[in-house]
Amino acid sequence: MNAWILTRRELAHWVRQPWGPVFGLLFAVMLLLVFGFLFGGAITVPGGGAYLDYLLPGMLALTMMFGVESTALAMANDARRGITDRFRSMPIGSTSVAFGRVGADLANSAAELLVLIAGGLAIGWRITSDPAAAALAVLLLLLLRFSVLWIGIFVGLTFRGDGATTAVQVLVWPIGFLSTAIVSAETMPAWLGTLAAGNPLSATATAARELFGNPTGITGGVLAEHAVWLAVGWPLLLTAVFVPLSARAYRRLRN
Amino acid sequence: MHTLIAQGLRKRYGDLHALDGFDLHVGPGVIHGLLGPNGAGKTTAVKALATLIDLDGGTARVAGFDVRTQARQVRRSIGLIGQNAAVDEILGGRQNLVMFGRLYGLGKADARARADDLLATFGLAGAADRAVSTYSGGMRRRLDIAAGLILTPAVLFLDEPTTGLDPRGRNEVWTGVREIAARGTTVLLTTQYLDEADQLAARISVVDHGKVIAEGSPDELKRRVGGDRVTFTVRENAAEIARRLGAETDEDSRITVEVTTDLIDVVRTLDGLGARPTDLRLRRPTLDEVFLHLTAKESVR
Numbered sequence: 231m232n233a234w235i236l237t238r239r240e241l242a243h244w245v246r247q248p249w250g251p252v253f254g255l256l257f258a259v260m261l262l263l264v265f266g267f268l269f270g271g272a273i274t275v276p277g278g279g280a281y282l283d284y285l286l287p288g289m290l291a292l293t294m295m296f297g298v299e300s301t302a303l304a305m306a307n308d309a310r311r312g313i314t315d316r317f318r319s320m321p322i323g324s325t326s327v328a329f330g331r332v333g334a335d336l337a338n339s340a341a342e343l344l345v346l347i348a349g350g351l352a353i354g355w356r357i358t359s360d361p362a363a364a365a366l367a368v369l370l371l372l373l374l375r376f377s378v379l380w381i382g383i384f385v386g387l388t389f390r391g392d393g394a395t396t397a398v399q400v401l402v403w404p405i406g407f408l409s410t411a412i413v414s415a416e417t418m419p420a421w422l423g424t425l426a427a428g429n430p431l432s433a434t435a436t437a438a439r440e441l442f443g444n445p446t447g448i449t450g451g452v453l454a455e456h457a458v459w460l461a462v463g464w465p466l467l468l469t470a471v472f473v474p475l476s477a478r479a480y481r482r483l484r485n
Numbered sequence: 486m487h488t489l490i491a492q493g494l495r496k497r498y499g500d501l502h503a504l505d506g507f508d509l510h511v512g513p514g515v516i517h518g519l520l521g522p523n524g525a526g527k528t529t530a531v532k533a534l535a536t537l538i539d540l541d542g543g544t545a546r547v548a549g550f551d552v553r554t555q556a557r558q559v560r561r562s563i564g565l566i567g568q569n570a571a572v573d574e575i576l577g578g579r580q581n582l583v584m585f586g587r588l589y590g591l592g593k594a595d596a597r598a599r600a601d602d603l604l605a606t607f608g609l610a611g612a613a614d615r616a617v618s619t620y621s622g623g624m625r626r627r628l629d630i631a632a633g634l635i636l637t638p639a640v641l642f643l644d645e646p647t648t649g650l651d652p653r654g655r656n657e658v659w660t661g662v663r664e665i666a667a668r669g670t671t672v673l674l675t676t677q678y679l680d681e682a683d684q685l686a687a688r689i690s691v692v693d694h695g696k697v698i699a700e701g702s703p704d705e706l707k708r709r710v711g712g713d714r715v716t717f718t719v720r721e722n723a724a725e726i727a728r729r730l731g732a733e734t735d736e737d738s739r740i741t742v743e744v745t746t747d748l749i750d751v752v753r754t755l756d757g758l759g760a761r762p763t764d765l766r767l768r769r770p771t772l773d774e775v776f777l778h779l780t781a782k783e784s785v786r
Contacts, residue, residue, distance in 0.1 A: 246576060
């Protein structure tokens with residue numbers, strides 16, 4: 231109940247200041263256009279297929295992961311402005327505060343997915359699987375977002391103030407690009423390819439490609455065979471690690 | 486029966502004893518000031534009483550509930566106004582109050598009605614739907630205080646409520662605080678401003694190095710520093726006159742004498758020296774003097 235009230239706070243922000251989320255969406259669309267058309271011509275997908283069909287699920291996964299930044303920033307802002315302390319002085323539980331954030335950010339990310347999918351379809355991306363598989367792809371993408379949400383909550387509570395954004399940016403860009411989200415691991419040097427293929431982001435990107443019926447850019451290996459299971463397992467593991475860490479960071483505010 | 490009781494509160498941050506045997510007793514409906522320099526432990530004390538931090542030692546009861554074992558009941562009985570205006574900047578004033586009201590467990594209609602009440606009380610009805618980011622500092626602070634009053638708490642904590650406000654904003658907040666106390670809410674106010682404590686607080690605890698070093702009404706505290714002061718200016722022999730009276734003189738030959746025995750003695754001495762003082766005034770010690778006196782004594786110990 232309280233979580234829903236806090237989620238609604240975020241939705242009210244959209245109504246009051248629509249430009250924030252709109253620019254966020256434009257950024258995602260811009261990345262899509264840059265990679266799809268500007269760089270896309272120079273990239274061939276191992277195993278065949280159009281690069282745009284390869285790219286779009288990767289962009290969706292990348293966007294989910296970049297969401298960690300907005301989560302951390304929102305948490306850090308509330309802490310810095312004393313809003314977190316106000317919540318803590320009120321008769322509401324810490325789980326409400328956390329799930330309010332989760333609800334707000336998942337709603338935000340669902341809207342991002344919707345816009346990117348619509349944008350992708352408009353520029354020629356095709357879903358060749360059945361609706362059930364495509365729906366499962368969307369669920370796996372949101373599951374990734376859910377798991378990195380907890381990383382964002384942990385970082386936002388730990389590095390209060392402006393440090394949080396920098397900390398997350400430093401973290402997010404290398405992890406984002408050292409994956410198969412934009413280019414196939416098979417075009418990288420072997421050791422780098424192994425690292426990229428082991429990235430949780432790659433698991434979700436590959437699973438989404440399979441489920442949307444798009445080229446995966448992989449011709450063999452663990453990732454090729456078990457992408458969907460890895461796209462379930464990795465986020466669950468991250469969640470299992472970062473939920474307790476976030477809870478501990480929240481308790482540490484009591485020090 | 487006291488609304489706020491703190492006994493022997495201890496809190497350590499590394500080597501720093503933020504609270505070092507902090508005691509406090511505040512009766513119902515009283516505005517009680519915590520006065521002290523930066524880092525004296527005022528904010529730590531407020532945070533401990535508002536259940537935000539764990540104590541290393543001591544016991545505290547707020548509105549009859551133990552802060553350690555009955556935190557939830559304490560939170561139902563308090564409003565906390567921290568050093569920053571902890572309101573959502575993007576939302577409007579009414580939206581903020583309705584949201585906090587809902588979080589306090591009010592139904593939709595009740596939360597709206599309460600928000601309108603508070604907006605009217607704090608003179609914010611005209612700005613109710615504007616984004617808080619367009620509010621002045623004083624308006625933001627009043628909204629912040631209103632958000633702490635949604636459940637009409639037994640105790641309101643105000644941590645430096647007027648820091649950073651202009652004189653007008655400060656007056657607006659003072660008026661609000663007096664009204665709150667008049668309705669029976671106990672107010673614990675921390676401040677670095679002596680005139681603020683003097684204006685608002687019925688009782689004051691002077692805090693230094695994590696404990697209360699003096700407590701009383703502003704008048705009682707002023708009496709502690711000694712009697713009234715006579716100040717006057719002389720044209721000549723300022724240094725000699727000051728020496729004879731055991732007083733200090735400043736650059737403008739203005740002499741301040743603490744009247745310990747009798748005003749007549751001061752006059753006789755002046756007459757004996759043939760001095761003709763001008764601009765003679767009799768006044769009580771200021772809280773500034775109390776404060777410097779008390780904290781200086783403390784640092785000698």
